[in-house]
Amino acid sequence: MPVRPASLADVAALAGVSSGTVSRALSRPDMISDTTRARVLAAAERLGYVANGSARALAMRRTLTIGAIVPRFGTSSFPTMVQGLESTLAAEGYTLLLSAPEHSSAREPAILRTLLERGVDAVALLGAEQSAQTFSILNAHRIPFVLMWARNSREADCIGFDERAAAALVIDHLADLGHRDVGFIGGSTSDNERARERFRGIVEALARRGMSLCPQALIETEYGFREGFDAMQAIVGARAPVSAVVCGNDYLAAGALSALDRAGIPVPQALSIASFNDNEFAAYLHPPLTSVHLPIGQIGEAAGRHLIARLRGERPALPAALPVELVVRASTGVATLGA
Amino acid sequence: MPVRPASLADVAALAGVSSGTVSRALSRPDMISDTTRARVLAAAERLGYVANGSARALAMRRTLTIGAIVPRFGTSSFPTMVQGLESTLAAEGYTLLLSAPEHSSAREPAILRTLLERGVDAVALLGAEQSAQTFSILNAHRIPFVLMWARNSREADCIGFDERAAAALVIDHLADLGHRDVGFIGGSTSDNERARERFRGIVEALARRGMSLCPQALIETEYGFREGFDAMQAIVGARAPVSAVVCGNDYLAAGALSALDRAGIPVPQALSIASFNDNEFAAYLHPPLTSVHLPIGQIGEAAGRHLIARLRGERPALPAALPVELVVRASTGVATLGA
DNA sequence: TTGTATGCGTTATCAC
DNA sequence: GTGATAACGCATACAA
Numbered sequence: 001m002p003v004r005p006a007s008l009a010d011v012a013a014l015a016g017v018s019s020g021t022v023s024r025a026l027s028r029p030d031m032i033s034d035t036t037r038a039r040v041l042a043a044a045e046r047l048g049y050v051a052n053g054s055a056r057a058l059a060m061r062r063t064l065t066i067g068a069i070v071p072r073f074g075t076s077s078f079p080t081m082v083q084g085l086e087s088t089l090a091a092e093g094y095t096l097l098l099s100a101p102e103h104s105s106a107r108e109p110a111i112l113r114t115l116l117e118r119g120v121d122a123v124a125l126l127g128a129e130q131s132a133q134t135f136s137i138l139n140a141h142r143i144p145f146v147l148m149w150a151r152n153s154r155e156a157d158c159i160g161f162d163e164r165a166a167a168a169l170v171i172d173h174l175a176d177l178g179h180r181d182v183g184f185i186g187g188s189t190s191d192n193e194r195a196r197e198r199f200r201g202i203v204e205a206l207a208r209r210g211m212s213l214c215p216q217a218l219i220e221t222e223y224g225f226r227e228g229f230d231a232m233q234a235i236v237g238a239r240a241p242v243s244a245v246v247c248g249n250d251y252l253a254a255g256a257l258s259a260l261d262r263a264g265i266p267v268p269q270a271l272s273i274a275s276f277n278d279n280e281f282a283a284y285l286h287p288p289l290t291s292v293h294l295p296i297g298q299i300g301e302a303a304g305r306h307l308i309a310r311l312r313g314e315r316p317a318l319p320a321a322l323p324v325e326l327v328v329r330a331s332t333g334v335a336t337l338g339a
Numbered sequence: 340m341p342v343r344p345a346s347l348a349d350v351a352a353l354a355g356v357s358s359g360t361v362s363r364a365l366s367r368p369d370m371i372s373d374t375t376r377a378r379v380l381a382a383a384e385r386l387g388y389v390a391n392g393s394a395r396a397l398a399m400r401r402t403l404t405i406g407a408i409v410p411r412f413g414t415s416s417f418p419t420m421v422q423g424l425e426s427t428l429a430a431e432g433y434t435l436l437l438s439a440p441e442h443s444s445a446r447e448p449a450i451l452r453t454l455l456e457r458g459v460d461a462v463a464l465l466g467a468e469q470s471a472q473t474f475s476i477l478n479a480h481r482i483p484f485v486l487m488w489a490r491n492s493r494e495a496d497c498i499g500f501d502e503r504a505a506a507a508l509v510i511d512h513l514a515d516l517g518h519r520d521v522g523f524i525g526g527s528t529s530d531n532e533r534a535r536e537r538f539r540g541i542v543e544a545l546a547r548r549g550m551s552l553c554p555q556a557l558i559e560t561e562y563g564f565r566e567g568f569d570a571m572q573a574i575v576g577a578r579a580p581v582s583a584v585v586c587g588n589d590y591l592a593a594g595a596l597s598a599l600d601r602a603g604i605p606v607p608q609a610l611s612i613a614s615f616n617d618n619e620f621a622a623y624l625h626p627p628l629t630s631v632h633l634p635i636g637q638i639g640e641a642a643g644r645h646l647i648a649r650l651r652g653e654r655p656a657l658p659a660a661l662p663v664e665l666v667v668r669a670s671t672g673v674a675t676l677g678a
Numbered sequence: 679t680t681g682t683a684t685g686c687g688t689t690a691t692c693a694c
Numbered sequence: 695g696t697g698a699t700a701a702c703g704c705a706t707a708c709a710a
Contacts, residue, residue: 003481005479005480007686007687007688008687008688008689009687017696017697018696018697018698019687019688019697020688020689020690020696020697020698020699021695021696021697023687023688023689023690024689024695024696027689031695031696032695032696033695033696036695036696048476048479050452050455050456050480051456051687051688052397052456052458052686052687052688053393053456053457053458053688054392054393054394054396054397054402054458054686054687054688055393055397055686055687055688055689055702056687056688056689057393057688057702058391058393058394058397058686058687058688058689058701058702058703058704059687059688059689059690059701059702060688060689060690060702061702063393063457064457065436065457073418073419073421073422073425074418074419074422074423074636078418079412079413079417079418079421080412080413082412082418082437082439083412083413083439084413086412086437086438086439087439087440087441090438090440095436095438095453095454095457096436096437096438096439097404097434097435097436097437098421098425098435098436098437099425099429099434099435100421100422100425100426100435101426101429102426113389114429114434115434116389117389117390117391117392118392118402118403118404118434119391119392119393137387140387141344141389142342225623229623254623255623258623284564284568284593284594284597297413346702346703346704347703347704347705348703348704356680356681357680357681357682358681358703358704359680359681359682359683359704359705359706360679360680360681362704362705362706363679363680363705363706366705370679370680371679371680372679372680375679375680390703390704391702391703391704392704393702393703393704394686394702394703394704394705395703395704395705396686396704397685397686397687397688397702397703397704397705398685398686398703398704398705398706399686399704399705399706400686
């Protein structure tokens, strides 16, 4: 076996044709006579020929590769989104080049530069909070790009949910049940549009009912199990007079529920918990949990479809906000914590 | 702004040097005089020059890209592993080309071929259960590769846990507490070495104590919330005389705990549950849960380090089985279900 | 230290 | 329908 992988020229030599013919036989089968095509395919098969994508990309000026930058991979719901993205791309012959930086470095232009240097035909980014430099680099490269799980960016195409409407679903549900005193454990809003919109949606939905968040039960923290645990411990410790607490995502909800377990406070008998349900696991462990289900995989799929359309030269309309759904797994009474 | 991105020649023209000089100034700074290097860098900056990785790869015969095939992305603990892999690779200048096929197609040679065609310097695969064709393709390409979360393959380098030892940790713990009647809800063993090893480890550890699994509480299913839920419902419905049930992973445990909640069976007062804890979320929601914590991210990191060493021409020793840890969050009494 | 020239493996544009 | 041949953009061996 040769030390170097077979090239087009090797196949050509074996088949007794020119390398151009081999190239066409493999990528434009209808431009070639049946007999020579058969010979070429046989030769390619025999040599275990695999095309060299770098050379092809150099000649064709496209890599059939799409880049994505998605931070906080291990402790988030983003993998579901990436799965949707990758599946959609793969079905169209594209491959995913994934960058999964640790939290803070996600907006480093260096990461984007590396991706562009590797050669990507398009880019998908998480969230709307990108640096101006990011956009200028992308625009300079004249490359299609899309922001996933984002909305309201005038600098880029966005695919996402109507987070405020989702928040309203939760609040209206709780209010309809008779809850008047509500708390919120949410993700950090300073650098996260999604968390911010959720928070605002809750505040607004409450305001429409003449309600407001209980100050002693309003905690902003990082997304995470421990953070949710600590936040709920603080709320319990403060004896906040609430009958329901909304958690910004599944991780916070899981931690919060764990803290209530630890404190011997039954859910929902003594306190109701609602959550924005990305991963479903919180609801699975606590069926009484009310949650808004966000179909995250659909973001990746929609983003993939959008980028592929752009690469085809189309200018597709952006999908409207993806649908969210309130999931109520058991009825929830109204009991005030510490009462 | 030009319609075509700046090339080495463009930078060279602007800096008044040859393209070879530009190439060296950027990748071998010490081979160039300070003054010209400064001129080159300024010119590159001004043109927003980004190297064309395809051309570079063609010339250097390496892409600085590593491929990974990881199925079942959205509903597994694999993202943590991929995060570890990507971080390790990125720190060394490598980029990750990720393929995340749906379950069944994971072993398709076509997926691997696509990856090789895009150009990867090395490949990381999930699990030891690969087709012979997969290995022959990889070997033919003379490319380093590694199996993640696997062991005991003579065809490839493996990085993983000692699943049987992990199982023994759980069983010994339960047995020491006095449990004699134990059940198991495990993942499908037919095409999953990890699930198989866990199951065998449990059987063997029980045997060493003169115990065996309770047949009415032994269920093999797919990993998933619903599957765990259904399995535990079946065990409860059968009134299996067990005092503890071990779940094969967090998803099964979450579903099983949910079923017990639904049935009004308190954990661990009426039944103890133990789990192989990949994601930690089950333990967070149910602190009484005993679990073996598997540091999955370390698999990705170790795999990344191994591949990079191989690419450097080293022949590093494979790491021993990665350490696992029994996590007991609360003491667990012995009560027999349905008694 | 720098310039020149060749090759990397494909695709695409021509002729034939 | 097929064969030459010229890009594609970069790295590098060799010359200067």
